[in-house]
Every structure is written in structure tokens, then in C-alpha cells.
Amino acid sequence: DAGVTQSPTHLIKTRGQQVTLRCSPKSGHDTVSWYQQALGQGPQFIFQYYEEEERQRGNFPDRFSGHQFPNYSSELNVNALLLGDSALYLCASRSGPQGGSTEAFFGQGTRLTVV
Amino acid sequence: QKEVEQDPGPLSVPEGAIVSLNCTYSNSAFQYFMWYRQYSRKGPELLMYTYSSGNKEDGRFTAQVDKSSKYISLFIRDSQPSDSATYLCAMRVGNAGNMLTFGGGTRLMVKP
Numbered sequence: 001d002a003g004v005t006q007s008p009t010h011l012i013k014t015r016g017q018q019v020t021l022r023c024s025p026k027s028g029h030d031t032v033s034w035y036q037q038a039l040g041q042g043p044q045f046i047f048q049y050y051e052e053e054e055r056q057r058g059n060f061p062d063r064f065s066g067h068q069f070p071n072y073s074s075e076l077n078v079n080a081l082l083l084g085d086s087a088l089y090l091c092a093s094r095s096g097p098q099g100g101s102t103e104a105f106f107g108q109g110t111r112l113t114v115v
Numbered sequence: 116q117k118e119v120e121q122d123p124g125p126l127s128v129p130e131g132a133i134v135s136l137n138c139t140y141s142n143s144a145f146q147y148f149m150w151y152r153q154y155s156r157k158g159p160e161l162l163m164y165t166y167s168s169g170n171k172e173d174g175r176f177t178a179q180v181d182k183s184s185k186y187i188s189l190f191i192r193d194s195q196p197s198d199s200a201t202y203l204c205a206m207r208v209g210n211a212g213n214m215l216t217f218g219g220g221t222r223l224m225v226k227p
Contacts, residue, residue, distance in 0.1 A: 004158070033214070033215075035215075035217075040123070040219070040220075041219055041220070042119075042121070042203050042205075042217030042218050042219045042220050043159070043203070043215070043217050044217070045214035045215060045216070048214065056214055058214060090158055090159070104161040104164070105161075106151075106158035106159045106160070107158050108156075108157055108158045109157075109158050111156075
């Protein structure tokens, strides 16, 4: 089992550009959450996808959008990149959006640098 | 003020020491409490997961939750150099809210 896989591992973009990050959940998981982790900080929740719909959203602007595909994989899109968007973007998967389970599995993250 | 506060460290201890890591929080609605370990350039790895108050033990790790004081702890016994990492506490409200709220992380260094 490959666990949660994210691509790419590293990415450098210019201010104002757009970026797409990808996540494949652990086998058997159908719910994907995205987190942003700035250097030296804890992860911050961006949004969660289940059944191809955004189920919950954190305090992030509309420049951050996502998508979930029928195979449960997910994309995070960020438009009009700002220098402050430089961070490690983490994907976590679980089985079902509610209940007593939790995000036991995170991917290794995509490190985005905006220059 | 952040919802979840965690001393950033770094915390440096000799091998074999007992380590105590702590978080305080302000939202009394939090019911689920987690500790994650994060090695450099890696994603967080779930160590302990507890519901409501009380203690939970798993090998060298013990998690404690005191909801009356809004305080959670992680104890690591017989610490090893391989325990050197950043430890993140995380919390969430019950079934109706599924986002995790993380502390800022404590960097731990265990010296041989």
C-alpha cells in the first residue's frame, strides 16, 4: 500500500502564476483534506472533499480551489500566487468525512516556493 | 491569540530521558485530541489519538487530556535519538466539525 501520495514534491512558481497540486489517497479512503504548513508553523486546514464535493473550508481566500475525482484523488489549485503562499502543502486522507476516525495518513507534501 | 498554543522549543534532552510535551487550547468544543510526529521534510505521522479526557498509553508514549484545564500532554519514556522530530498537537470538534486545528509544533532533539 503506497499510502497517501502527492505530486510534485517541489515546485517553484512566479508571483501571479497558477499552480495545481495533486493527491492520491490511501487505498480504501474516500475523503481528502488539504492543509497548508508555513515554515515553522503547524498545518492549517484549507478544505475537505468527499463525494466530489467541498464539504468544509477553512479561512482561505477563493484563490484556493479544489477538485475531487471519481477515483477519490484530488487537486488543489491556487491562482494569482503570492509570496505568502510559499509553504508545504499537505494532503490527508481518511475513510468517511465524519465519525470517530481521524486523519491518520498524510502525504509527504508538496513544497511550493513562490518567487 | 491562537486556538491551540504549543511551546516551539527546541527542547533538547539526553537519550533515555522522559520527555513532556504540552498544548493548551481555548475552544471548549474540542473533543478529539491527537499527537503527530513530523520529521524534517516529511508529512505528519499520527502517534496518539484520544477522545475526551483521560490517559492513553501506547508503548513508550502516553497521552493525557485534561479538558477542565484545556491542557493536553504527550509523554515519551526512554527517549531515543530517533525520536528527534517536531511534535504537533491537533484537535477537532465532534462529528459535525472535521477540520483539525494544529498547534505550532515543538521541536525535540534527543542527544545520544
